[in-house]
Amino acid sequence: MHKSLLGRVATxxxxxxxxxxxQSAAVPATARYLEVKVNGDNAQVEINPxxxxxxxxxxxWVNTTxxxxxxxxxxxxxxxxxxxxxxxxxxxxxxxxxxxLYDGQEAVAIGMEMGCTKKDSIVTSYRDHGWQLSRGENxxxxxxxxxxxxxxxxxxxxxxxxxxxxANNFWGGNGIVGAQVPLGAGLAFxxxxxxxxxxxxxxxxxxxxxxxLYGDGAANQGQxxxxxxxxxxxxxxxxxxxxxxxxxxxxxxxxxxxxxxFYTRYDPLxxxxxxxxxxxxxxxxxxxxxxxxxxxxxxxxxxMNTYRYHGHSMSDPxxxxxxxxxxxxxxxxxxxxxxxxxITMQLGFLDEGAIKEMEKSVRAEVDEAVEFAKTSxxxxxxxxxxxxxxxxxxxxxxxxxxxxxxxxxxxxHGTP
Amino acid sequence: RLVKCFVPSTCPAITFCRKMARYxxxxxxxxxxxxxxxxxxxxxxxxxxxxxxxxxxxxxxxVFGEDVGxxxxxxxxxxxxEMFGKERVFNTPLCEQGIAGFAVGMAAxxxxxxxxxxxxxxxxxxxxxxxxxxxxxxxxSGGQFHVGGLTIRTPYGAVGHGGLYHSxxxxxxxxxxxxxxxxxxxSPAQAKGLLLASVRDPNPVIFLxxxxxxxxxxxxxPTGDFTLPLRCAEVLQEGSDVTVVGYGAQLRVLQAxxxxxxxxxxxxxxxxxxxxxxxxxxxxxCASVSKTGRCVVSHEAPVTCGFGAEVxxxxxxxxxLKLEAPVRRVCGYDxxxxxxxxxxxxxxxxRCFAAIKETLEF
Numbered sequence: 144m145h146k147s148l149l150g151r152v153a154t155x156x157x158x159x160x161x162x163x164x165x166q167s168a169a170v171p172a173t174a175r176y177l178e179v180k181v182n183g184d185n186a187q188v189e190i191n192p193x194x195x196x197x198x199x200x201x202x203x204w205v206n207t208t209x210x211x212x213x214x215x216x217x218x219x220x221x222x223x224x225x226x227x228x229x230x231x232x233x234x235x236x237x238x239x240x241x242x243x244l245y246d247g248q249e250a251v252a253i254g255m256e257m258g259c260t261k262k263d264s265i266v267t268s269y270r271d272h273g274w275q276l277s278r279g280e281n282x283x284x285x286x287x288x289x290x291x292x293x294x295x296x297x298x299x300x301x302x303x304x305x306x307x308x309x310a311n312n313f314w315g316g317n318g319i320v321g322a323q324v325p326l327g328a329g330l331a332f333x334x335x336x337x338x339x340x341x342x343x344x345x346x347x348x349x350x351x352x353x354x355x356l357y358g359d360g361a362a363n364q365g366q367x368x369x370x371x372x373x374x375x376x377x378x379x380x381x382x383x384x385x386x387x388x389x390x391x392x393x394x395x396x397x398x399x400x401x402x403x404x405f406y407t408r409y410d411p412l413x414x415x416x417x418x419x420x421x422x423x424x425x426x427x428x429x430x431x432x433x434x435x436x437x438x439x440x441x442x443x444x445x446x447m448n449t450y451r452y453h454g455h456s457m458s459d460p461x462x463x464x465x466x467x468x469x470x471x472x473x474x475x476x477x478x479x480x481x482x483x484x485x486i487t488m489q490l491g492f493l494d495e496g497a498i499k500e501m502e503k504s505v506r507a508e509v510d511e512a513v514e515f516a517k518t519s520x521x522x523x524x525x526x527x528x529x530x531x532x533x534x535x536x537x538x539x540x541x542x543x544x545x546x547x548x549x550x551x552x553x554x555x556h557g558t559p
Numbered sequence: 560r561l562v563k564c565f566v567p568s569t570c571p572a573i574t575f576c577r578k579m580a581r582y583x584x585x586x587x588x589x590x591x592x593x594x595x596x597x598x599x600x601x602x603x604x605x606x607x608x609x610x611x612x613x614x615x616x617x618x619x620x621x622v623f624g625e626d627v628g629x630x631x632x633x634x635x636x637x638x639x640x641e642m643f644g645k646e647r648v649f650n651t652p653l654c655e656q657g658i659a660g661f662a663v664g665m666a667a668x669x670x671x672x673x674x675x676x677x678x679x680x681x682x683x684x685x686x687x688x689x690x691x692x693x694x695x696x697x698x699x700s701g702g703q704f705h706v707g708g709l710t711i712r713t714p715y716g717a718v719g720h721g722g723l724y725h726s727x728x729x730x731x732x733x734x735x736x737x738x739x740x741x742x743x744x745x746s747p748a749q750a751k752g753l754l755l756a757s758v759r760d761p762n763p764v765i766f767l768x769x770x771x772x773x774x775x776x777x778x779x780x781p782t783g784d785f786t787l788p789l790r791c792a793e794v795l796q797e798g799s800d801v802t803v804v805g806y807g808a809q810l811r812v813l814q815a816x817x818x819x820x821x822x823x824x825x826x827x828x829x830x831x832x833x834x835x836x837x838x839x840x841x842x843x844x845c846a847s848v849s850k851t852g853r854c855v856v857s858h859e860a861p862v863t864c865g866f867g868a869e870v871x872x873x874x875x876x877x878x879x880l881k882l883e884a885p886v887r888r889v890c891g892y893d894x895x896x897x898x899x900x901x902x903x904x905x906x907x908x909x910r911c912f913a914a915i916k917e918t919l920e921f
Contacts, residue, residue, distance in 0.1 A: 240720030240898070291899035302722050302898045318724035319681065320653055363652035365684070391653055393626060399652045463629070527900040528892060 179489050184209040186490050190424045196406050196444075198413030201431040205423045209492045211257060215422060216483050216493070217501055218256075219249045222273045223480055224509045225282045226453075229272065229289055233457045237517060238289045242303045245273035247420075247452040250479035251386055252277040254425020255354065259433050264330040266314040266323045267356040269304035270386075270451075274356075278313035280306070282509060286516035293526075294519030300526055312351075320357075321364030324383065327355020328370040331381035331442075344377040352380040352436040354429075360391025362405055371409045371442065380436035382429075383409065384445045386419065392455040393464040406446035419449030420477040423486070450477070597779035602772045605747035605780050606635045606712070609754035610673065612784050614643050617671050619708070620758065622648045624658060624675025632677060633714060633773055659685035659711065663692045666706035666763070673758060679715035679767060680724040686732070693763040694738030707761035712754070714770035715743075716808050717859055717905055722898045728807075728860035728891075733765050734837040734869065740764040741836040742789060743807040747778040752787030753834065760789055769808035776811075792840035794847065798829035801853040801918055804844055804870055806833040809857050809906070816911035826919055836866055844870065845877040852883035853918045857906050862890035884921035889914045 226246040288295025317323040331353035338349035406414030432443040454461025630637035640648040662674040697705035744750035757764040817828035856867035867888035889906040
């Protein structure tokens, strides 16, 4: 065990069994050989043991299938490519305002989706483009939302930080740091209430859970502790997922958190610390936490140890508080896509040629999405005052310039 | 530029305000102690300068907030940590309620905490501490304790691309809280003078800085130590046809609307900057409306229960028989602050000019 540059204990899960991508063959002394087992279309992937707090770590063998591996790899590549194209669009001023990119953290979204279902609720922070994609949205509508057009998933009204997909229980997309966490507790309450015909507090199984994701900065917000307290008392099926990317804007976890071992912070809740750059570790932890909640045993904590390549947002170069070497080291040694590629090839599910084809198709899909985002029309003026209350609101004060003397001349639905 | 403050003789601050209300360069120079120079500064630079002087002149002054150590996300605290050390300029974790509560505690002990809330949109977790603790400490303890040394600075207002959570103007929520002082500067020189006055005022002050003007507004600012009076509005230009009232970034818009009214309608507009929202200088505004008979108020915040509502209510109470037209409010609409439709939402020059025109033609 040794302290890496990132200030946490690193158990190198460096694979030595595949070097087809030409990476360095240097193997630290603490590296373990990680194995895979294949049986037709089913497979098992070995992961490094997870660190556990007040619970038992799950098995280091993770079940998967060919379909899951291939789909996950493509989704991860799509996510990366989409975020990179958002970066380019921002730099050419097609996207304005606030834009927080998820590249580097893809394994968290992909791994969690592998470990749960679309019936489980997910709520996250403003770094939500990847989640909107993994929950089932089309990249076209995501990029069009970033450019603020009517073809966007929130009709151009929300922007980067406010993406939602109610059909698949994705509750967004939140600008205010930490505000989504009590929301997640509430979502869990509702899920359990609905499963149990009105009884939601106390030990009772349920058929869906809620994941409340937040970052290492948000972990210092008061409302997080409030939500955890309530969840534990009432045994709510909520999983508190800390996406620890080591920096809260420019503040490292060492300077911002009194206890940087986030998975132990919410005693007596059980917690797991997960290598957030390895999709299968994330899957194992997610599945274990989910089972714990569905059995009605109460909330769980997952700390995803991950990294973002970009700065906090597009206005942050990301290099004033960390070195270029640190970023490129993570990219070289722990990149989630490289890792999943190697596993896929090791499993024999795809060869290099097929992966290159996949990359090409991903690139084409994202190029198409960028075109859509550029050409989708601006939102209509009526979007400014609709959906403030219900859609039947006939009149929003002020929009006609004369108050209380008549109805808005632009009022929708032909109101008088 | 000569300006006058129309204050009836009953106003206790009359002598002080009249003395302070002349803002020609020579007056500003006279006000600054020691140095007689002016320097071109933008608004954030003026705030930075004000903070520096506040800390130099008060050993109990400390500056803290999220990321203020390296200078802050807008560079308002740039260089302060190097100058005054980490004991007096330090970062807090991401916890607005904690920042505000901590500041209240420090102020209660007699220190001069200058807390920063990174964006006014984030001030709501701190709302309880500000409204229930800071504003009421003196009253509830019968004067035994107070948090007069407390100043909370926060950038507010539309910035072009802020969307729902980086553009809000929350001054009305705080104006509704007796016990607080709410101050909003319109320009760099005003920002520095009002900030120094706010820090030194023996009451808790919420100091809202128009972020859209941080770099866009540049002005000659006295380099020395000077303060501008709180609780005192300023008449920016005299006029006889209509009184136009605003504060902060909106004054630029209103000035343009008044200029257009002059050019196209030959109208003479009296433009007033409130500067302090709570307690606000109703005497100046009412005296002006008594003269002109018409009033237009404008702010970015939504119209319902925005500060314009308070101004309208008071003006019609005090100047009813003098009014020739209803008091008009030109404000943001009653919607959350929109993302890409910001231009349609904001009370721009066209809407302000239209309101002035309609008021004149009533």
